[in-house]
Amino acid sequence: MFSSGFFLLPGLASAQAGPSVVLAYLIGGIMVLPAMLSAAELSTAMPRAGGPYYFLDRSLGPMVGTVGGLGTWMALIFKSAFALVGMGAYLAIFYEIPIKPVAVAFTLFFTALNIFGVKKTSGLQGILVVTLVSILIFFVIAGLAEIFSLGFYDTVENQFKPFTPFGFEGLIGTVGLVFVSYAGLTQVASVSEEVQNPDRNIPLGMILSLITATVVYVVGVFIMVAVLNPDSLREDLTPVATAAGQFLDWMPFQAGIILIVIAAIAAFASTGNAGIMSAARYPFAMARDNLLWKDLSAIGRHSTPTIAILVTSSVMIFFILVLNVEDIAKLASAFMLLIFGLLNLAVIIMRESRIEEYDPGFKSPLYPWTQVAGILISIWLIAEMGVLSVLFTLGLIIACIAYFHYYASKKVKRSGAIFHVHARLGKMQYEELEWEMRGILREKGLRKEDPYERAVGRSIVIELQEAEQIEEITERVSERLADRVGLPTNTLVELFHDESSEGVLPVGNNTGLKHIRIDSGTDTEIVLVRVKEGIRIDNENVVNVADTEESDDDVLHALIYLVSSNKKSGQHLRILAHLAEMIDSVDFCSRWNDAKDEAELREILLRDERFINLTIYSKGNTSELIHKKVKDLVLPGESLITIIKRSGQIIFPHGNTVLREDDELSIIGEKDDIEELKKQYLKS
Numbered sequence: 020m021f022s023s024g025f026f027l028l029p030g031l032a033s034a035q036a037g038p039s040v041v042l043a044y045l046i047g048g049i050m051v052l053p054a055m056l057s058a059a060e061l062s063t064a065m066p067r068a069g070g071p072y073y074f075l076d077r078s079l080g081p082m083v084g085t086v087g088g089l090g091t092w093m094a095l096i097f098k099s100a101f102a103l104v105g106m107g108a109y110l111a112i113f114y115e116i117p118i119k120p121v122a123v124a125f126t127l128f129f130t131a132l133n134i135f136g137v138k139k140t141s142g143l144q145g146i147l148v149v150t151l152v153s154i155l156i157f158f159v160i161a162g163l164a165e166i167f168s169l170g171f172y173d174t175v176e177n178q179f180k181p182f183t184p185f186g187f188e189g190l191i192g193t194v195g196l197v198f199v200s201y202a203g204l205t206q207v208a209s210v211s212e213e214v215q216n217p218d219r220n221i222p223l224g225m226i227l228s229l230i231t232a233t234v235v236y237v238v239g240v241f242i243m244v245a246v247l248n249p250d251s252l253r254e255d256l257t258p259v260a261t262a263a264g265q266f267l268d269w270m271p272f273q274a275g276i277i278l279i280v281i282a283a284i285a286a287f288a289s290t291g292n293a294g295i296m297s298a299a300r301y302p303f304a305m306a307r308d309n310l311l312w313k314d315l316s317a318i319g320r321h322s323t324p325t326i327a328i329l330v331t332s333s334v335m336i337f338f339i340l341v342l343n344v345e346d347i348a349k350l351a352s353a354f355m356l357l358i359f360g361l362l363n364l365a366v367i368i369m370r371e372s373r374i375e376e377y378d379p380g381f382k383s384p385l386y387p388w389t390q391v392a393g394i395l396i397s398i399w400l401i402a403e404m405g406v407l408s409v410l411f412t413l414g415l416i417i418a419c420i421a422y423f424h425y426y427a428s429k430k431v432k433r434s435g436a437i438f439h440v441h442a443r444l445g446k447m448q449y450e451e452l453e454w455e456m457r458g459i460l461r462e463k464g465l466r467k468e469d470p471y472e473r474a475v476g477r478s479i480v481i482e483l484q485e486a487e488q489i490e491e492i493t494e495r496v497s498e499r500l501a502d503r504v505g506l507p508t509n510t511l512v513e514l515f516h517d518e519s520s521e522g523v524l525p526v527g528n529n530t531g532l533k534h535i536r537i538d539s540g541t542d543t544e545i546v547l548v549r550v551k552e553g554i555r556i557d558n559e560n561v562v563n564v565a566d567t568e569e570s571d572d573d574v575l576h577a578l579i580y581l582v583s584s585n586k587k588s589g590q591h592l593r594i595l596a597h598l599a600e601m602i603d604s605v606d607f608c609s610r611w612n613d614a615k616d617e618a619e620l621r622e623i624l625l626r627d628e629r630f631i632n633l634t635i636y637s638k639g640n641t642s643e644l645i646h647k648k649v650k651d652l653v654l655p656g657e658s659l660i661t662i663i664k665r666s667g668q669i670i671f672p673h674g675n676t677v678l679r680e681d682d683e684l685s686i687i688g689e690k691d692d693i694e695e696l697k698k699q700y701l702k703s
Contacts, residue, residue: 020232021151022290023098024200026259026283027105029240034253036193037184041241043193048233050194050400051201053393054359055229056383057366058205059222064369064379065459066217068304070208070297071358076308077455078365078372081431085310086419087361091209092301093415094354096331098202099294100126100339101347106287108256109280122339129292130332133299135321147289154282155235158263161275162242165266174245188403195404199352200236203290204229205362209297218380218466259283295332303327309430310423346407353401353408354415360397363390376456378589380466461596470543471594472687475624476661477671478545479503480617486554490516493533496546496580504541504582511535515580528607529553529574532598534581536591541584543594547620548578549611577602577611598624618664618685631693633684633700640700650674655695658688 032040061074071091076084103125107118132143166174183190207224211217243258246265255261260279267275303324306315319325338347367390369377383389401412465471479499483492490512497511504511514535553574579598583591601607601624614620622630635641644652649660649672663670664683670676678684686696 020203022102022286023105030255030258032193036189038179039183039190044236046194047197050396053389057362059381060379060383062208062211062221063218063381066211068212068300074365078368082423085423088301088305091358095298096335097351099291100335102287102290109283133295133328147285151285191403195400202355206297209300222381299328299331310427349408353412356397356401360394363393474543474545481548483550530577530602531575536585544582546580628690631686635682644678649676656692658692661685
């Protein structure tokens, strides 16, 4: 985010707004909030390469996705080109060099760096950002000290009046111009597929970035306006270095200006580098969806989208050579405003579609007013930016729609979530969208608060030696569940056999799932059914496998019943997806059939790093547990004893349960807590 918006743009923006340019940056930071919150929600629900393109494609359909993908790609190219031109301008302070050829040279350098891999790229990003922010903090502190030493009120009186010499229109038009300063805020969405723990890291990164950037932008631009001659500032392409020369002149050998040039180069390099990295993911993702030339989705030998990176950098070089600096800034801002408006609309569509698999880890507050405000802000600011920006934005939209209509529409058959919004359009729903999002749920895995381990750890186990009708099995299951969920057996049977339910859902590895949600605040409950002989389900008729000579591929040896509360539909789907993930392991079926007892059956479905079995012996580290009550144990973190196996019997422990020698404890907990238990009790 720190690059041209801070080191290059304040002079150009001051020429349109005068001293109110400071307010323009603050308003821009506030106005980007709706888009940031919407992008964070969409990124945690659908962490996929291409970010905004993917969100718009899956919410508003591939035609809008094409507009969004190509529009964002162009906006990031403009922003990165703007940054690299700025790098040339700052280097020109000390050396007589042509600015644009230098910008082209750096584009080629960062292109090569991106081709060699994101890990190398992100490592460089870390170094650049730490260097940049450290110098900017020094700049802000030294600048404020200078202003207060000269007299704060006198400085404001002399430098900030008149505050809006070009009127309110000039201020609002400048807000649209400086909006490019915040365009980097949502760039992380384009590489969200490669982010670990996206539910936490994406919104946290966005929020911290916005706070940091807004403070530095506003305070930094205030310092520039306060210490520089207004006429000089309006024509300055290196305003930060010029300002530093005013109050860091006490440093020897022009060290103050050198530091600012270093910070500027770090900022421009960071933006140019990240711009190529994220922009290239748009044609890559679109090609993967058959909207662009298929070769753009090719992965090179360094595991990066090489062709997409080369095409992106080539277009960037073209714009560096043919456009002037202010045009680049305006077009970048206009495109980003368009995309931000569409992202807000995408959240409304996804929420109103009622697709259960839409399960964001972060939800935008004050829905839908936040999104409505974001849409109106985008339309208003684009209109205030001038004829060039409006015409270019409309031209891009028309060109993208024409391209989609004449080329891409023949290659895609999907539609967006918008067709799920109204029941009258139900026949046009794209059912595979729900399956795609269910796959995303499976990839994302469980959240920390999901009670998966606890539910499996205390699950009911039913052993069947011979095949039974599915109705008989379901009745057995319902009888065992009735007390736990607080519903009569017959009610549960009806729910499991309801025509609207999905029946037995085969999920592979000789296993079927049956799941319901009930209108109560019940805990998640699981029942595991093992059928030794195996059953084959054909139109709800159960056949004993021993009586047939057919293939064993479609035989069920395991039935898993899942019951959750309607109040936690997202949690229900995540647990369902994780069960499918565990069942999909290569050795699941053999381990299931070979399990000696109930404890082993449960253990198969538990994640190894979050589960441990401990047997209490009179000798060794576990001897200290003998005769202790469960409530008196000091276990690491929030570890929990789910079951105790004693003399062949299964006990569900409570606080006053006293542990005995030879008890087998099944304990669940966070990964680090389980590791601590292993060190404490299994170290010998």
